[in-house]
Amino acid sequence: MPTAAKLVAALCLAALGFGVSELIKTLMPASTVFGIFSFINAGLGLVLGWIVVGNRSGRGQAAAVGNGITGVVSLVFWGLFIQSVNEMVKQAMKHHYDGPVEAFADVFQIMIDFGQVLLDPLLLSILLLGSLVTGYLSEIAAGRWR
Template sequence: MPTAAKLVAALCLAALAYATSELIKTLMPASTDFGVFSIVNTLLGLICGWVVVGSRAGRGQVAAVSNGITGMVALVFWALFIQSANEMIGLAVRHRYDGPLEALAAVFEIMVDYGQYLVDFRVLAALLCGALVTGYLSEAASERWR
């Protein structure tokens, strides 16, 4: 059922995903072809905000912090997984893997490689601040518009 808290959480996590994606682009090599990197992450932010954060809103301010962080972690996991799977498919088309199990294992190896770009102070600070704002605003929307 649509609620104001779900909408606010979805919009906040989508904005966080877009801003973080643009920040990560500055950390990666200049020759990287990003394609629809920011758009995919923004859509994942919408989904994670709606499903993860928005559905848990209305449980108080302490839970709001936890909800925001949970939503951000879910967003980061799914963004890493989707982007890594996309990269693996591109490599698999070029016959870089001997079999499907090797390709599946490569998804997780690529996730670790991409995850190293997240261990930057600016990225971590943006994710943490965005998670807290998302949790707080979704909780405020839940309290205000019941």
């Protein structure tokens, strides 16, 4: 059932996903081709904000912090996974792997490699701040519009 808390959480995580994706672009080599990278992560934030954070809103301020952090952690995990699978498929099309098991195993190595970019202090602080804002705003929306 649609609620204001779900909508607010979805919009917050979508904005965070898009903004962080744009920041990640500045941390990667200039030769990197991103395509619709930011829009995929924004869409993922929209879905995860609705499902993960929005469903858990309305349980108090302490839970709001945990909800926001859970939402951002899930956004980071699924964003890394989707982008890693995309990269694996690109490499598989170039016949980089000997078989499907090797390709599947490489997804997790690619996730680790991509995840190292996220260890930038500015990026981590934006993710933390975004998680707090997302949780808090969705909690306000849950309390105000029932």
